[in-house]
Amino acid sequence: MTMQHVFPTYQRFPFAITDGQGVHLTDNHGKTYLDFTAGIGVCNFGYHQPQIQAAVTQQLTHIWHTSNLYENELQDAVAGLLANGEERLVYFANSGTEANEAALKLARKYTGKTGILAFQHSFHGRTYGAMSMTGNPHIQAGYAPLVPGITFATYNDDAALDKITPELAAVILEVVQGEGGVFAGQTAWLQAVNAKCQATGIDEVQTGIGRTGYRMAYEGYGLDPDIYTVAKGLANGLPVGAMVGRRQLATAFGPGSHGSTFAGNAVAMAAAKRVLTQLTPALLTTVRAHAKLVWQSLATQVEPIPVVKQITGKGLMIGIHLDEQIPVNQVITRLQVEGLLTLSAGDNTLRLLPPIVMQPADLLAGIALIAKVLTTLTTEVTTNE
Incomplete structure (x- = not known):
């Protein structure tokens, strides 16, 4: 074939x-x-x-899709599971790339600043904003000009700490760099980055949902990000992504500030709810x-x-x-x-x-x-x- x-x-x-x-x-x-x-x-x-398949099968007998113009109990239930008892809110997307795009927009809008620090050999997605934060020239080749205001530092390098200044809107990183070679962050370095940041964004697209033995990888390092993104394993194969941020960030993400037709789709939410309830x-x-x-x-x-x-x-x-x-x-x-x-x-x-x-x-x-x-x-x- x-x-x-x-x-x-x-x-x-x-x-x-x-x-x-x-x-x-x-x-x-x-x-x-x-x-x-x-x-x-x-x-x-x-x-x-069996449990995920049963949840999806049951949802297929009800509504498959409705717009985000109406209240949605299933979305709120999944968001509550993601918040996990913390003062956080969730924006649903269709992929990890979209979740990282939303995080970039929220960080800039909330802070009123444009600078983003990312890391060499990182991967955050292929839309323009996410790709511009990806430290891989091969993925960016042929697509210039990229989104401005994004600079890069070396992962696990103390010199990167000097690049974290009050002028930045956020720092984005993977706790374990996946596409770049599966390099895990050093605990002391990750904690130093977190401590110095005005706003920390952690990409949990590949590392989240139990992959490292923790609900989210950052939890195993004692980190406390302002925003984290998750996708991939969230619905065990159905397309979904989510950006999870502190509740106070809601002032920058009101009605009309961002959106998506299919985000929070009912079938994907049914699968995600079952995944999260089993992630004990x-x-x-x-x-x-x-x-x-x-x-x-x-x-x-x-x-x-x-x-x-x-x-x-x-x-x-x-x-x-x-x-x-x-x-x-x-x-x-x-x-x-x-x-x-x-x-x-x-x-x-x-x-x-x-x-x-x-x-x-x-x-x-x-x-x-x-x-x-x-x-x-x-x-x-x-x-x-």
Whole structure:
């Protein structure tokens, strides 16, 4: 199958995913895979998850869509779950990019300032505002002029603290840089950034909804952002995003200041409500325990392999940085043959984002397959030298 009618904006693998059950996916040739991608950190609860599926099915028998001109009890319920007992309000969007766009607008409007500090190797989305805050020249190439007033600093670098001045509207960062190579922020550095900021914006699009073993990754670092954004895992596969900000910011986001036709769609909200009600302290404790086993296995089975430069990340968000002799896409295709789906990230990194509900047997089986493939490729490189 070769796609003929879609812009070639994606480099696609030559098979289609047609079904999923639990933490396994099946392609159009009938091959089944253990999934270490979760749809790029989206399907944190796996596939055909009974409670989420039941909530969506029930909502489909009622209203699918209504405009945001009317009160909406379901939206408010999901917003309340996101606020989690704090004095915060929620703006719903359709994606993480849109949520970050809303955060940029709110920060500028509330403060009356324009300057934004972001970080090299970050990723915040592909609309003009979100892309302009993304520290990746490859993603920005060909789209100049970008949104002005945005500057960049080096992540995890104390010199960045000097760039945080009262002239800024906000600082935006990922607690773990995903697309840039799965680099986790250092606790002391993140806390210093938070303390110095007039307004901190934290992008939890990939790191939120239990991915690091915490409800939102910033909670595991003791941070207190003014605004955070979340998407991807929020509705386990249905398109939704959200910007969550302090209640006092509402003075800058009144009627007509921002909006979206489809944001807060009823079907997506039904899924999001079920996701958030299942994201319990007990589940998060289990995720942290399972992640500990995974990191122990990585340390003993994968890290000693000669082509592995380093392993970075947090919780079930993992980056295996590879020697340039072994292109990451070569590893991904070999793993597909072995029945394991994985991802790439910057810095020639093999990125792992398994569903957070995956059990230890499957998690460790996946790590063993990665060790097997990397060991084989190391042998092949050594033989060819």
